[in-house]
Amino acid sequence: MAKIWILGAGGMGVSMAVMCANNGHQVNLYSPFEQEIETLLTEREHKKLLPGIRIPDGVSMTCTLPERIDADLAIVATPSFAVRGICGELKGRIRPDTVTACVSKGFEKGSLKTLSDVMQEELPTHQSVMLSGPSHAEEIARGVPTTVVAASRSRATAERVQDMLMNRWFRIYVSDDVAGVELGGALKNVIALAAGIVDGLQLGDNPKAALMTRGITEIARLGVAMGASTETFAGLSGIGDLIVTCTSVHSRNHRAGELIGKGRTATQAIEEVGMTVEGYTAAKCAYQLAQRTGVEMPIIEQVYRVLYENKKPSDAIRDLMGRPARHESEVIWLLSGKR
Structure with a gap:
């Protein structure tokens, strides 16, 4: 005992x-x-x-x-x-x-x-x-x-x-891997907010799956830049925690995001949830860390702009979908002038 x-x-x-x-x-x-x-x-x-x-x-x-x-x-x-x-x-x-x-x-x-x-x-x-x-x-x-x-x-x-x-x-x-375990737990809350927005907009399963997949890529990218191991983000504290927070009825972050997707402001959504929504603060911190480290985090950036600059979620989705074509490993193909 x-x-x-x-x-x-x-x-x-x-x-x-x-x-x-x-x-x-x-x-x-x-x-x-x-x-x-x-x-x-x-x-x-x-x-x-x-x-x-x-x-x-x-x-x-x-x-x-x-x-x-x-x-x-x-x-x-x-x-x-x-x-x-x-x-x-x-x-x-x-x-x-x-x-x-x-x-x-x-x-x-x-x-x-x-x-x-x-x-x-x-x-x-x-x-x-x-x-x-x-x-x-x-x-x-x-x-x-x-x-x-x-x-x-x-x-x-x-x-x-x-x-x-x-x-x-x-x-x-x-x-x-303290850094990896901790960053996975902190940053998944930001992606869960975005997943809630997708559900609030009733966009369906395809964008939510893409969001979660590209979200863990961004989390791992920042994590590695801060000293974490890539493989940690494929584990329980990475993709495991991301899945449960993006899909569960218990998730305050998802609930707040869903309200934003339905038209509430970030402030209104957090007040309506009535409890601490860690993803709200984490989004600003992650955005600032991405700028500090020079790591590209387009989803995190758009969530930050929705939460703190009152950007319309539909405009954020448009800008994400309109990014330059890429290789999935984040290398731009420029062979023979093609992408």
């Missing part, structure tokens, strides 16, 4: 708490919001995000972090914008041997840093693991078979988390 603290009581945080408790671990769930914790303690259920899923009685919940946190594993499950803050709160409280893991996906707005870099800056003496893959909170909490990747610069640390969390319905593979 491991001692696990989960920081963040949204859908993913609660689902991880349920899963870890059912796996026999001692679990503490933290949220800085007193009303949120009071409601969870009273109802033992997150009625908005995980209706019908009971939080086991053994899960302790609090809105106050103790001065000393006795934990084998601390799991960060906040929105991306709160990762630095919560890691700063952990500094000096957790044991030197506590492993930190993160199930959040995205970038730090402004700095464009990955969340693993943020965690490393705030908790430089602690080994960290990024958990990513096709893993909707709604299904983890219900015990639906789920498979993810634990990525760390230390294989021993990744395997330690694998040993702690893996069970008969939650399978974990390990990886040393």
Whole structure:
């Protein structure tokens, strides 16, 4: 039995708490919001995000972090914008041997840093693991078979988390490609927004399949430029997470995109979804990273222009379809003057 603290009581945080408790671990769930914790303690259920899923009685919940946190594993499950803050709160409280893991996906707005870099800056003496893959909170909490990747610069640390969390319905593979695993999880949210727009416009299956396929190509292209391995994007944290987020009814990013396709502005769509839509921030970060690295990302660029410059989705699709003819491997054919 491991001692696990989960920081963040949204859908993913609660689902991880349920899963870890059912796996026999001692679990503490933290949220800085007193009303949120009071409601969870009273109802033992997150009625908005995980209706019908009971939080086991053994899960302790609090809105106050103790001065000393006795934990084998601390799991960060906040929105991306709160990762630095919560890691700063952990500094000096957790044991030197506590492993930190993160199930959040995205970038730090402004700095464009990955969340693993943020965690490393705030908790430089602690080994960290990024958990990513096709893993909707709604299904983890219900015990639906789920498979993810634990990525760390230390294989021993990744395997330690694998040993702690893996069970008969939650399978974990390990990886040393932290950049690839993390970028796949962050950037798929942008493509999922675009997939939602396609569905909102009722364009059919052909464009959505093309979007997902060319989308993973763009994600891999930026990932390799940032030090990731190409093959990672063919795995669970790449194409696996992309498929589930682009097609699932649980996806907030797809839902927001669908509303945009039906005529809402980006702001209106996000307000209507009513929860954090990570793809919105990730789209701007990805666009800026593409400019910084000189990587061509036409889909990401068009999503950015729809979200932040009020470009019409139909115009974005027209511009994507009207790009110069290319070889699928991105080499322009210029043999004998032909393309």
